[in-house]
Amino acid sequence: RVGCQSLPVLLDHNPPQIPIQVDVIMGRVLYRSSPPPLLNISSLDTLYPIIAHRYRMSAFLHIDHVNPMRLVTSPILTVHQLAWFRLVISVFIIYVISLSSVLGDHPYFIYATNWSAIANLLYFCLISIISWTEVLERGKSRKLEVLAYIVLEIALPTALMVVILYWVAINPGAKFDNNLAMVSSIQNHAITCFLVLVDFLLNQVVFFPRHVIGSISLLALYLPVNAIYSLNVEPVYSSMTWRSITTLYMVVQALVAIVFFHMLLVFVSRRIKSEDPGTDNPDVHKRNLQNLIEENHQESV
Numbered sequence: 092r093v094g095c096q097s098l099p100v101l102l103d104h105n106p107p108q109i110p111i112q113v114d115v116i117m118g119r120v121l122y123r124s125s126p127p128p129l130l131n132i133s134s135l136d137t138l139y140p141i142i143a144h145r146y147r148m149s150a151f152l153h154i155d156h157v158n159p160m161r162l163v164t165s166p167i168l169t170v171h172q173l174a175w176f177r178l179v180i181s182v183f184i185i186y187v188i189s190l191s192s193v194l195g196d197h198p199y200f201i202y203a204t205n206w207s208a209i210a211n212l213l214y215f216c217l218i219s220i221i222s223w224t225e226v227l228e229r230g231k232s233r234k235l236e237v238l239a240y241i242v243l244e245i246a247l248p249t250a251l252m253v254v255i256l257y258w259v260a261i262n263p264g265a266k267f268d269n270n271l272a273m274v275s276s277i278q279n280h281a282i283t284c285f286l287v288l289v290d291f292l293l294n295q296v297v298f299f300p301r302h303v304i305g306s307i308s309l310l311a312l313y314l315p316v317n318a319i320y321s322l323n324v325e326p327v328y329s330s331m332t333w334r335s336i337t338t339l340y341m342v343v344q345a346l347v348a349i350v351f352f353h354m355l356l357v358f359v360s361r362r363i364k365s366e367d368p369g370t371d372n373p374d375v376h377k378r379n380l381q382n383l384i385e386e387n388h389q390e391s392v
Contacts, residue, residue, distance in 0.1 A: 159236035161295040162218060163225045166365070168293055174222035176293070180286050181215040187278045188212060194275050201320045201327045203345075204279050206313050207253045210246040211283050217242060218290070244298055245305040247291055247356060250284035252306075252348040260341065261328055297360040303353040310345060 165173050188208050192199055199205050217239035224231050257280045258265070267273040318333050326332045331341050 157237050157240045157299075159221075159231070159233065159240070161297065161364075162236060162239060163222055164295045165293045166295070170222065170225050173293065174219065174226050177215055177219045177222050177290065180290070181212070181219050183286070184208065184212045184215055184283055187275075187283055190275050191279060194272060197327075198320070200316060203313055203317070204253050204257065206309065207246070207249045208279060208283060210242065210249055210309065211287055214239060214242045214246045214287070215290075240296060241302060241305055243287075243291065243296055244302040244353070244356075245309055247284075247287050248303070248306045248349050248352040249309060250287050251352040252345055254280050254284045255348060256341075256345060260330060260344070291356070291360075295364050297364055298353065298357040300354065300357050303350055306349045306353055307346065310349060314342065 163170055163173065168176065188205075191205065191208070217235060221231070221236055221239055262276075267276060317327050317331060321327050321331060321333050328341070331338045
């Protein structure tokens with residue numbers, strides 16, 4: 092049965108000073124407002140072990156702190172304008188990736204730039220769907236919203252890292268074979284990163300320190316690909332042969348750059364962006380709850 096129930100029995104006999112309500116819909120712990128207070132889940136382990144595990148993971152990664160309204164709220168643009176902007180950027184990034192694929196004479200996925208481009212495309216595709224869902228007032232998916240939020244937290248620091256390392260360490264002299272290659276490189280190593288940064292400045296997304304693990308994980312996935320190709324075919328980058336100490340320097344630089352840019356975005360977003368837009372609006376809570384109930388109902392059917 093689809094429904095919502097309160098679980099006050101899960102708290103200790105001595106409840107905390109702050110009133111706590113845990114909403115469970117189809118076996119999911121639901122938080123829609125400010126970060127959830129710490130919960131003593133000893134009883135939860137016994138009664139609902141799966142929920143307890145999900146709660147611990149969500150609390151550790153601050154997943155429940157993610158406020159989807161930040162994705163579609165802008166102090167400058169309307170919802171319609173934001174949706175059109177994101178749709179146009181999605182099309183542009185598809186063009187950039189297509190041009191890179193045509194011009195490239197190596198496998199596409201051996202370059203960190205292209206991994207960053209795919210992350211950028213994934214974000215803009217997801218956020219375009221979410222923005223147009225908001226415009227058309229259709230049912231929304233909490234999972235999709237959280238995914239888009241986290242993908243942005245991965246894509247932007249990664250893009251900044253790629254841009255800096257490319258122009259400083261990989262191609263400091265800005266040398267290109269021809270004009271078309273130059274245009275493609277500038278699109279990949281400057282314009283797309285700039286567009287993701289603009290979207291970040293237009294929305295109200297606040298970065299979380301713990302979500303830096305996402306960008307680090309993406310780097311950890313890419314490095315074996317780079318190593319396998321470099322050791323068996325040819326070095327992807329001249330400074331990363333995986334046979335000298337310079338490779339270690341490059342890896343450390345990439346890791347430091349990702350962490351630095353993520354933490355910088357944490358600082359900047361918390362300084363320039365407003366407090367939780369939409370979380371104190373009861374209509375937002377009601378709509379989010381209804382959307383989740385409908386989503387679970389569709390899954391159960």
